[in-house]
Amino acid sequence: MAPLARSAAWATGTNPIIRRASAMAETSSRGAIAILAAGALAGGSTVAVVNDQAAEVAGGLIQKWEGTKTVPYKDIVGKWTVCTGETRVKMQRYTLAECRVFLRTAIKSDFGKGVLTCTPQIATTIYQLGAAISVAYNIGVAGYCGSTMARQFKAGDWYAACNAFALWNKAGGVIVTGLVNRRNDEMRACFTMLPPERTLTPKVTG
Template sequence: MKIPANVLKWAMAASVPVAVAIVAPWEGKSNDPYRDIVGVRTVCYGETRVEMRRYTDAECLAMLNKAVAEFANQVLQCTPRLQYHPYQLAAAVSLAYNIGVGAYCRSTVDRLFDAGDLKGACDQFARWRMAGGMVVQGLVNRRKAETELCLTGL
């Protein structure tokens, strides 16, 4: 389903700032590359798709804004129903930013959103709480925050 350009522009304007606001504190920021909890080289706000070098604060923030917008576009391709649901879209973008778009698009979260069960989809966020085969308290906490955002306005 192709989303009309004016609707896409509105959806992005309504959801990307909210998604950035939730992604940034949960990802944390490191201007220098580091290995995340499962050993993946990461920099800035959890970015793995860039050159691993030191970045300035401004570069990290610009990178985050660009990445979140890209993830929002990709989430909308999987879940076009979210074009009119900015809080649910922002929560889905945060989830996809953390687990990857492919995993998001194959998830029960996506399937329930597609079926119109917004609350049911939001309730599924909590299932994504593991890294490296272990439950991670930080992910439990993040999913709780994403779920609360997702339930906003429902």
């Protein structure tokens, strides 16, 4: 798959949705920095919390690609699943409200915390963190933390990190169209509001 380049609207800030998100990002950034600073002053190492805007991005991606089913079913690799791609709870019928609680907890605590533990560099972002949580929800925290995505985020080449999402397009060793499409969606989110100073890899156009 060819690397996905940012659109002109992303690069120039002409997209009104992105302009509004910019203000949200500034507020989110201040909050995350305050949390990290408090941990440093206390003499400990603090894992930043997932900001609400990033959680919303992650939730939208996850719900779109996992769907929500209140009764257990087998996924494409035969694993029992319920609600929004949840495999860690008791397999029984749940209400939609219960499914929403599961997803929120998974994003804010479980997968979000795991992503921030191994890639704290993206703690103050909205779209990069949201996209990374969506990927981790699909491939697991261990898979994400050991991936090229995480290594490139830590190295400061976020453009390469976003492109590396495309590598995770297989299930059982076979390329799955749904995973290709999901990775493309997550990559688009990852490239949104990508800081220019984090684009070390030459831009690809066309």
